[in-house]
Amino acid sequence: MATATARPLRLEVKPKWRGGPTSRIGAALAVSALLASMASTASPAGAATLSTSARTAHIGGSVSVWAEWTSTEQQDFEAALKPFESLTGVKVNYSGKGSNMDTAIDTAVAGGSPPDVALVPDPGTVISLAKKGAIQPVGPVIGSEASNYGAAWKSLVTYNGKLYGVWFKGANKNTIWYNPAEFAAAGITAPPKTWEQLLKDAATLKAAGITPFSLCTDIGWPVADFWQNVYLKTAGAANYNKLAAHQISWESPTVTTAFNTLAQIVGNQGYLLGGTKGALSEKYPECVDKVFPKAGATPQAAMVFEGDFVVSEITGNSPNYTAGTKGKGGAACTTSVSATPCYDFFPFPAPAADQKNNSAIQGAGDVAMLLKPTPAAKALIKYLGSPQGAAIWAKAGGFTSPNKKVPLSAYPDPVTRADAQELQSATSFVFSLDDLQGSWEPSLWQDMLNFVKNPSPANIRSIQATMQKQATAALGH
């Protein structure tokens, strides 16, 4: 990782330019000025540093930015960019592409009209665009800000030894959300730390008459996410990445172990809300509502596995929900939504024998790429790598950043704080394996559903054989 350490910037010192936002030469001069001013004050990186340096550097012009965020997330992102706009005079033209971001950027690059900066939810896109030479290395642009990220994050967007992306938003899938009041009703005082404890707690919940899990598995990808977590925790990150690249056979014993482990939950009718039939009909986000209902309803299950994006669903169900294990005003958590309900998560537990895998995390994230090295775009990339913008969105909620310089105090509650801390301290970070499978991804999802329908050892064997065939056919090895 060449870019991991702060490298002195190579700068052409040119006179500062304070003209209007029109000429390209002027803008080019301006970025040099910005970089120069940044370098001159580039001691300990941080929000304060950036704002002082940026204050002196008016760039002007405009920068086009694409990302997947729309509606509320778009507003939050634009709010996070406000300081950048006012400090540099750069007008940000943001365009939210929704879930088609990867396709949109590929098409735009192929069509020769890409935006200046784009944030994509998939590091695979970054690498493939870097291979094509469609994006610029960001190491020289962000300089010391590169040290804001752990090695696990940077390695995902490094190609040929050069850093090509700046992580802005992270999403943690290493989370099992639980209703603390339900845990208390079953006498569970601390959330489980190992897979075995999780199973024991599930049995206790069932004995208390509480259904342990609400699964969001009417469709294949949540099962895949769940299974991938189990595989990561049982086989480790190295094997995970090998399986993602299909260097490990789908018939390997590690895969069997993961299926059998997950079958301990999925195969137990009593642990699933409505049994298998219920699990196969439960849509996201209704599956979350079964654990964290709206006012007037009672929780029907104690736990739901999903990424940290479920928080907005929970707090949207009722403003009464408090993050953590204490209700509003320090009262005990209640199952009644109109009183003092709470929500909390615990990290996805590895089996007792594989505790070393606990710091390997599955998740997702949005990474910024530099497509056109205009001064305004470079300044924006640097800004996105600094903690300043991220801290603003963090305060607004529903946001975690892998950026270590974003102070934990910026996050509004203990749950988000714990979530962000997990992201920042992850020793390995893996992306959804299914998204790396190309054309056979839908088949993989169907295989996963097939597993939920019948998690017997015989069916697991036949599913593994099918998956191996599909992977070989699709990936050619």
Added chain:
Amino acid sequence: MATVVRRLQPRPLPPGPPRPTAGWRRAGGLKWTDHLASLGFLAPGAIWLLAIVVYPAIATVRYSFFNENATKAVGLANYKALFSTADTLIAFRNNVIWVLVFPFVVTVLGLVLAVMSERVRWATAFKTVIFLPVVFSVTASSLIFTQIFQLDPHVGVLNAIIRTVDEWVNPPGAYPLTSGQTPGSLATAGVRPGPGGTLVSTSAVKAGGTVRLGLTGISPQTLSVLGARPARLPAPKPGAVTGLVWRDFSPANPTDTKDVLPGEDGLPNLHLSLLRSDGRVVGSTATNAFGQFSFDNPGPGSFHVRVNASNFKTAFSGIFWLGPQSETPTANLSQTAQAMLSVPLIDISMVLAYLWIWAGFTMVVVAAGLAALNRETLEAAHVDGATEWQTLRRVTVPMLAPVLTVVLVTMVINVLKIFDIVINLGADSSQPGGQASTLASDVYYLGFGGGVHTGLASALAVILFILVVPAMLFNLKRIGGER
């Protein structure tokens, strides 16, 4: 009948346009510059057609011989891949079900509705209401039907109806079992599973004795609804069998069973029977809020206390209309054969919803055909004493045959490329590649779903096109014949 009679009056033919004669013969002598003008008029339409029909069609055929991102020719590999997966077979089977069932049923339904609409008083209102779904977007209609078909009876009307009837016939108990539970799995202390989903006390008891029955797996919410109070063992009563049924789970001490701990509640309103040693029921009662019960004066001998099965009866939890399961009477066949021969519930649900959408259209077309029928023949049939049914079968339907054929063929083409309702109605677990998928929906998923594979998607689109061709040719020929 007055109107009919009036219509039967011979009417003079309206003066038609003059037949083209000399003017047309001159066309052959036109100069090419005269053609230029007409070509100019044709050009926009032709270019439009070339750009959005002809070019994409040719490109699709070409892509079908290329790999997933159209960078390398792979020959027939895509077609081979398609024909060797069960997914394609399932999609093909679903298309066959659609083509066999839907056009026929919707045509018959249209005919019935059209004939009915001639008999009812508010014919226009009737036709408008039936026709209304045709105007809705299929997506909107599908969303309505996803609600109707919902598994959860609190949401899905269809399941709610079944549930209401079920609860009326056979009311659920106060302690319905949740998934994975059996009455036996609830027993912890002093009880064992009995016959027919009952629980029976393990030890025999004589009058004056006391029994304790511990049950687990009872939700705290059920207890709060029933107003349960802390469990307390009743004092023995001379001449009576007394006892306690309690929730043998203490949050403070979740692993301890068999003891009545503080914080454990009684199970109220539980229906119990007293069994004599010969198995006869000699008494029945229900527990109070503390979980206590008493059978007074059972007489001599030893007894067992039975917790009746009715306590645990689960409410109807819904039929998964849109789910991935299929009604397969073919479990002993190979997987491929099963895929081909089963009729999934989702297909039936989708056909029902689609009937609602299209019945209005077929009704209107058939009604138009009916209005144009030669009334003399119908009158003659009536005069000859034909019943309504005979008239319909022997006169109306044969005379309507051309119209019915058009409706049938149009609907065959319509359902061969059926897509929108599949995408919108099926639960996600029944697609893509699942029990609901059809060729057209698979084209979409292969091309634009999780993994983009233009080659496979194009190949499937070509196969779909080839399947539509016969119906299309038939229709074209018919239209040509009419001219």
